[in-house]
Amino acid sequence: MCSVAFSHIIFNKETHDIRMSKKPDYEIFDSLGKYMLKEKGITNSSSEKINNFCNAILRLPDSSTDAENLCKQFVHFFKLLYEEYNDPTISDNRNKYPEFLNYWLNSQFRAKNIKISPESKFYKYFINNYDKYVEENILKDKLYHIEDKYFNKMHMLYEFYKKYNEINEAANGGCTKFLDHCKTNYSEAWKKCFSEKDNPFCSALDGFRKFYDENKHSNLSRCNEEGLSSLPELLSPHSYRDTELEANKISNYLIWPTNNDSSIRTSKIKNTQFSKLYELLLLRYSFLFADNKEDKKYNMLKILQEFFQYCNENRGIPSLILFYKEFLKEYYTKNKDEYDEIYRDCSTSPEHTKSYCKVYEDVSTKYSNHLSTIKNIHDEELNEGTEKLQWLISENSSSVIISQLDKGNNILSNITPILVGTMAGGLSILFLLYKFTPFGSWFYSKILKDAETIYNVNGESDQYLFDYNLEFEMDNTENGKIHFSYHPS
Incomplete structure (x- = not known):
């Protein structure tokens, strides 16, 4: 019967629309804390009907026991969430568990290194035959391959909510881990938001910030036990x-x-x-x-x-x-x-x-x-x-000039030793030439001797004025001659 059912599945694989790729709903993690509790109850044991459905996966090309077990885990997880949230009176946000299940399935493919693509027979089989374990069309158009560029951003959001929900696990240092995670990833997530211009992702990221602000004070006592007086402030x-x-x-x-x-x-x-x-x-x-x-x-x-x-x-x-x-x-x-x-x-x-x-x-x-x-x-x-x-x-601008001078100082600091060394070397050479070569005699006769002669002439003239009485006569049209006399003491 299993083989018959499988043949029917393969030949009717286009029964439901296969969504190869689309932009996901990012805002699906508000109830992650409860999803995580349900996830802990997942087992591989299932009913005969589900076992037959998942065992058939082994007949597909490139399939494995990991894929078979994942199928059973997924179906069990779905049933746990279905029993919890299949109530029309529950808010729309909580009814997004089918979208969360699709993220979970995609994350398991990656974590278990199960190579699945939108074109693979496994994925088509899985998507087109969900009605074998659920009668309602709850999963219709909800299961699809999430491209890496979208999945990576969804995983960022998942990790923020996950680390926050783990704060209450005091034995694991939940507060410290959450703080370290935000330090490393919060601003980086916003950078991705702007660089990729993905408004829905930005909105979901801001949604986490609001969720965090509304709930963070309830965890302060737990953080105090870890030596943290407060939780960080997350801004948008x-x-x-x-x-x-x-x-x-x-x-x-x-x-x-x-x-x-x-x-x-x-x-x-x-x-x-x-x-x-x-x-x-x-x-x-x-x-x-x-x-x-x-x-x-x-x-x-x-x-x-x-x-x-x-x-x-x-x-x-x-x-x-x-x-x-x-x-x-x-x-x-x-x-x-x-x-x-x-x-x-x-x-x-x-x-x-x-x-x-x-x-x-x-x-x-x-x-x-x-x-x-x-x-x-x-x-x-x-x-x-x-x-x-x-x-x-x-x-x-004077500030510009000062800035340029500061830059110039670096240049001057590099060439100053060269200038000083050159000058010192030049003076040393001149001294040796003056002292031990004919250049010294010529330099003395032409430069220093002339300077000395000028100095002596001026000195002799000054001395003459001091040694003798001098008289100057000037003609004056009104008084005749005027006499100026000098008498040294």
Whole structure:
């Protein structure tokens, strides 16, 4: 009977629409904690009907016992979730367990290294015959191969929810693991959102942030046991929609190699040279992960330092003013209160023991004009062609001159030993020639002797004036002669 059923399956494999590839629903993990509990109850034991269905997979080309066992696990997992959530009164989000099952199936294929593609007979068999273990069309159009570019983003979301749900597992250090995972992956996930311009993924990522904010306080006691006083703050970008306004921002032209505009002639901002500034622009002028306040202040000052450096290197380019204004408007003014706090802290501190204050000292020394200008800039000035900003980015800016001198110091420091050595060697050679060769006699007779003669003549004349009484007579038309006399004492 099994072989008959299998033959029927093979020859009628187009009964249901095979979805080769489509963009998945990312927002399917809100109930992951409950799914994970159900997953622990999965076994390979099944009814005879399911066994016959899954055993038939072994007859397919390139199949294996791993694929057969996965089939049984999937069917059992489906039945567990079906019994839990097959209720029309349950919210739509919880009814997304079929979408989650499809993600789970795709993840198992990858984890068990079962090579499955949309074109494989295994996948077609599995998709077209789900009705052998479920009477309703719950899985219709829900099972399909997820392309890697989509699966990788789904897996990012899965890991965030999974690590959060594992916080309560104190024995495994759940809080610490969640914190470390967010440090490494949260900003990276948003970078993928922007670089691939995937709005549904961005929305799902923001959905996790909201889920986390609503639930994080319930886990604080568990984190205190691990020595953590609080959980990190997860932020979302000011905007993650691909609007025309976002697309036209100057920063997009500065960080994306493929974005070019002939009117914007400033150089590209590269991650290798301006890492903090580059990341800020990539995340659309947003800070997304704030774990340690001191680290955040350090990063804020590094951003400012790299921004000023970039402006100095692109001085004199007219389009630079557009980026300067955009940076101030989109980022600096929105964080001005925090910057002012940093300035006060570092200005009043007697010793710059904090790492961020050392950066502040460097910024205030090298870029004093830039710093003093933005400290006092007003919002209304950003909408005008301000003379302050125009001067800062011009070729004649004093900060630029100072910057160039700083660069010149490096050159001077390299050639100074050469100059000193050359001068010392030249003087030594002249001394030897003067002392031990005819050149010395000639030099004495022509240069030093003449100078000595002039000196003696002047000396004799002066002495003559002091040794004798001198009288000068001048004709005066009114009084006749006037006598001037000198009598040395």
